[in-house]
Amino acid sequence: MHLVSNPNKEEKKKSAAARAADSAKQEARDKVHEANASLHQATEEIRTPGRLHRVKELVLAQLPYRRQYLEAGTRFNASLQDPLNFGASTRTEEQLASIGSPPPPESLLHARLIMEVSSANASRGNPVVAVLTEPLYSPEHQLILPADTRLIGEVLEAKPARKLHHNGELRVIFEHIETPDGALQPMQGSLEGAEVDRAAHLKLDEEGGAHATDPKSRYLSTGLAVLLAAAASHPDVERGTVDQTGDPWVRAGAGVSGFGFAGSLISLAARSTAVSAVFGVYGASTSIYSNFLSRGREVVFPKDTPLEIGFSPPHASAADPKKK
Numbered sequence: 001m002h003l004v005s006n007p008n009k010e011e012k013k014k015s016a017a018a019r020a021a022d023s024a025k026q027e028a029r030d031k032v033h034e035a036n037a038s039l040h041q042a043t044e045e046i047r048t049p050g051r052l053h054r055v056k057e058l059v060l061a062q063l064p065y066r067r068q069y070l071e072a073g074t075r076f077n078a079s080l081q082d083p084l085n086f087g088a089s090t091r092t093e094e095q096l097a098s099i100g101s102p103p104p105p106e107s108l109l110h111a112r113l114i115m116e117v118s119s120a121n122a123s124r125g126n127p128v129v130a131v132l133t134e135p136l137y138s139p140e141h142q143l144i145l146p147a148d149t150r151l152i153g154e155v156l157e158a159k160p161a162r163k164l165h166h167n168g169e170l171r172v173i174f175e176h177i178e179t180p181d182g183a184l185q186p187m188q189g190s191l192e193g194a195e196v197d198r199a200a201h202l203k204l205d206e207e208g209g210a211h212a213t214d215p216k217s218r219y220l221s222t223g224l225a226v227l228l229a230a231a232a233s234h235p236d237v238e239r240g241t242v243d244q245t246g247d248p249w250v251r252a253g254a255g256v257s258g259f260g261f262a263g264s265l266i267s268l269a270a271r272s273t274a275v276s277a278v279f280g281v282y283g284a285s286t287s288i289y290s291n292f293l294s295r296g297r298e299v300v301f302p303k304d305t306p307l308e309i310g311f312s313p314p315h316a317s318a319a320d321p322k323k324k
Contacts (some may be wrong), residue, residue, distance in 0.1 A: 064262050077304040091143075091162065098142040100179040107311040108192060110134040111151055119168030119299040122158040128172045129153075130307055150178035151309060157209065162299065167212035168322050169294035173307055188315035193308030194301060202299060208310070213296035225287040228253045229280035232273065251276040257283025 060066045070226045103109070111130035129152055136145040153174035161168040174189030189206035231247075232254035248268060255267030258279030267276045301307075 028046065028312040035273060061260075063260070070293075072073070082150065095142060098138055098144050099146065100183070100185070101138075102142055102180065102185065102313065103136055103144055103311050104139065104188075105311070107136060109189065109309040109311055110146075110150065111309055113301055113305045113307065114303070115301045117155065117170065117301045119158050119170040120160050121157045122170065124155055124157065126155040126158075127152065128155060130174070130309070134240055142252070145177065146180060147206045149180065151187075152178060152184070153189065154174040155307070161212070161296035163293070163295055165214065165294060165296045165302075167293050168298040170299040170301075171207070171210075171211060173207035188312040188314045189309045190312075191307060192310040196276040196301070200300070201297060208314070210299045212299050214291070218291040222287045224289050225280075225284040227279070228257050228286040232276040232280035252279030254283065257287070259283075 017034035027155055081108040109132060111132050114129040116132060117126075117128055129150060130150045132145055132147050132151070133230040135143055135147050139146050141185070151174045153172055153176075154175050157169065157171040159169040172191060174187060177185040177187050179185055191204065191210065192208065194202070194204070194210070196202050201208055202213060203213050228250065231250045251271075252264045255265070257263075259266070259282075264281075265280050267279050270276075
């Protein structure tokens with residue numbers, strides 16, 4: 001998932017009332033957009049080809065033991081043992097005259113992380129290093145920063161995840177550019193975007209801070225698990241007699257809630273309200289613990305995470321090392 005923070009820099013110039021009003025409008029638009037995106041995604045899951053393959057994957061994911069494989073289209077980050085030779089090109093002195101000069105304000109630098117950064121073990125002041133993956137050119141198309149230029153920063157704020165499902169937070173800044181000749185050039189860079197796994201449930205705020213979020217579906221899944229546990233524990237009474245086997249659909253649902261597809265088969269084969277109730281209560285307890293009582297999600301940017309870093313000229317104090 002490609003996450004992008006709010007790129008509108010004019011928000012800082014508005015009054016507090018205007019920013020609050022715009023923030024409320026933007027939040028409402030975001031909610032509508034999120035709902036439309038969820039509906040569109042659900043529709044695409046039904047309409048797009050490969051539906052039988054996805055159903056098969058869903059069923060196999062419920063099994064306790066299954067073969068492991070990699071899907072087509074999986075991307076890899078590989079470290080080369082030997083360099084690749086793409087040939088050589090000649091540049092004039094005029095074309096290389098701008099190398100190492102300050103990038104234009106509001107430039108967007110595309111880079112990747114050298115080492116992992118996580119809210120679980122990071123603390124304020126820990127170094128953060130990234131390298132450019134795309135060269136940066138001036139408006140006149142002169143090279144300013146070649147690829148593999150190092151961007152050096154630090155962790156500005158880190159809050160690890162805590163119990164009761166409090167999620168972690170992480171904020172990093174970039175303060176220096178290491179030019180090809182080894183000189184350090186001051187900068188003021190903030191995280192504008194990151195490419196992460198959709199399952200990480202990360203969001204960026206307007207200042208480039210990353211925080212983990214919880215999907216709204218956790219309320220629905222937990223409520224459904226509790227209802228299945230209650231239904232499985234209640235004997236089926238019809239015409240004055242008690243059916244100890246219970247409703248098959250309730251037994252199957254309780255088994256899925258507790259132990260996945262295998263639990264569903266066991267619950268159906270057992271034909272026992274007690275077995276279904278145990279599976280349902282276990283599933284409800286697990287859902288409540290994992291969604292509300294356990295430790296929250298950490299903010300993790302693995303090694304080689306693609307980043308988009310917004311460049312701004314440094315403040316006077318940052319540009320003058322004597323004032324630090």
